[in-house]
Amino acid sequence: MNKKFAVYILCASLILLSLSGCRAFRRPVPDPVPDPPPQDSQPQDDTESDVEEETTVEIPEQVSQGEESEPQLRVFIAETGSIQTLMMEEYIMGVVAAEMEPTWEKEALAAQAIKARTFALQRIDEDGGVPARNADASSDIQEFQAYNAERINDNVREAVESTRGLVAVYEGEFVRGWFHAYCGGMTATAAEGLNFQGEEPPFIHRAECPCFDGIEADLRYWEKSYTLDRIRNVTRQIAGSDPGAVNSIEVGEESEGRAVTIMVNETEVNAPEFRLALGSTEFKSTILNEINISGNNVTFSGQGYGHGVGLCQWGAQIFARDQGRSAEEIVKHYFKDVTIQKLWD
Ligand SMILES: [Zn+2]
Known part of the structure; x- marks a missing residue:
């Protein structure tokens, strides 16, 4: 998938890049x-x-x-x-x-x-x-x-x-x-939210959004725990190399409050890819407010639901x-x- x-x-x-108003008016x-x-x-x-x-x-x-x-x-x-x-x-x-x-x-x-x-x-x-x-x-x-x-x-x-x-x-x-459920307060560029590799589509921008204040309180934030073994496997799967037994998980690169990369020990993985690999309906967004390791588990908490684009x-x-x-x-x-x-x- x-x-x-x-x-x-x-x-x-590629399609966006290749089309530049070449048809007749x-x-x-x-x-x-x-x-x-x-x-x-x-x-x-x-x-x-x-x-x-x-x-x-x-x-x-x-x-x-x-x-x-x-x-x-x-x-x-x-x-x-x-x-x-x-x-x-x-x-x-x-x-x-x-x-x-x-x-x-x-x-x-x-x-x-x-x-x-x-x-x-x-x-x-x-x-x-x-x-x-x-x-x-x-x-x-x-x-x-x-x-x-x-x-x-x-x-x-x-x-x-x-x-x-x-x-x-x-x-x-x-x-x-593109659409999503809840951006968390500001929408994302395609590069930030989707790891979009082409030139940024000109109609996509970071738009301020009233969703954070207006959404029902119990939907405003999310939290999800995983075993450190799961994180190790997912990281290995994305990065193609074993990060080793996980003892540190942090946001690496960040853009306007969104994680662009995640550091698992010394291994850097793309945050949107990491989210999809962990299940996008549970790891709801890349706006991460806290990452807490406790025992064999890690708990991510954040706001937003979806890629934000x-x-x-x-x-x-x-x-x-x-x-x-x-x-x-x-x-x-x-x-x-x-x-x-x-x-x-
Ligand atoms: Zn929004």
């Missing part, structure tokens, strides 16, 4: 992104198509039902091994219902809907969806994104309908829809609930300099 994730991140980074959007600085000093034709920077996206041909028409998707349902053909908005309802609490604030669910729609179309546009399943999408979160039609309620339905056709766009490309779900919930922020405002808070484009009515 680790390797697969790393490969996926690598592919995503298509149509204006109400809120275009500013022109980027010149990319090079090559002489250029003065034709309009070369001067004009593309700022919009199109529905990928693979799922298109015609321009400005709602796409149709072939969705691989991992639980049954079958393929379901769904209209895009119906699919997004099942994604939002699976990824977020269906009873949450409508604008928070709506922000998640814009994220989910953008994620799906980005993957279809760049990877052809899930070609291994001969599908455009999959309900397996390792392959694509979660989907659960049974959790759809009226609240989710209304939230998704209110964002019908909306996607987040950066300079003519679909934004990569992109949209923070608890932040979205609190923005919507306590500040009356709209879905578009929430998406633009977490994804810098993006525009929201409507692809179908």
Whole structure:
């Protein structure tokens, strides 16, 4: 799973690097992104198509039902091994219902809907969806994104309908829809949170977030204990060399409160990798407040839940609930300099 994730991140980074607004300008959007600085000093034709920077996206041909028409998707349902053909908005309802609490604030669910729609179309546009399943999408979160039609309620339905056709766009490309449950107070760069190896995506930034103060008190901090043997094994597995009997565990490199590396004795391991190896639902984040070794065990305590990159779900919930922020405002808070484009009515 680790390797697969790393490969996926690598592919995503290569794709991001290789795409630089090379398609023809298509149509204006109400809120275009500013022109980027010149990319090079090559002489250029003065034709309009070369001067004009593309700022919009199109529905990928693979799922298109015609321009400005709602796409149709072939969705691989991992639980049954079958393929379901769904209209895009119906699919997004099942994604939002699976990824977020269906009873949450409508604008928070709506922000998640814009994220989910953008994620799906980005993957279809760049990877052809899930070609291994001969599908455009999959309900397996390792392959694509979660989907659960049974959790759809009226609240989710209304939230998704209110964002019908909306996607987040950066300079003519679909934004990569990273999200997490609870950033811990400030979101992370892709390098910090995901050990992302490519150039930092321009729409990802450290965004201040109201989640820490607004989250339910019993969810604010986490704590988890492991045996020192487990830590030794995990370190050996990641580093490829045995750190020896563990007597010291510390944060190595740190960035804005997040551990970037962990030192196990004298062996340094990448913190996001360490977290995934120890179980990302238990070792909840790389914001570590304390590491205590006692006897044969170590206890980590920290705040946050998830990699911290992109949209923070608890932040979205609190923005919507306590500040009356709209879905578009929430998406633009977490994804810098993006525009929201409507692809179908
Ligand atoms: Zn947050």
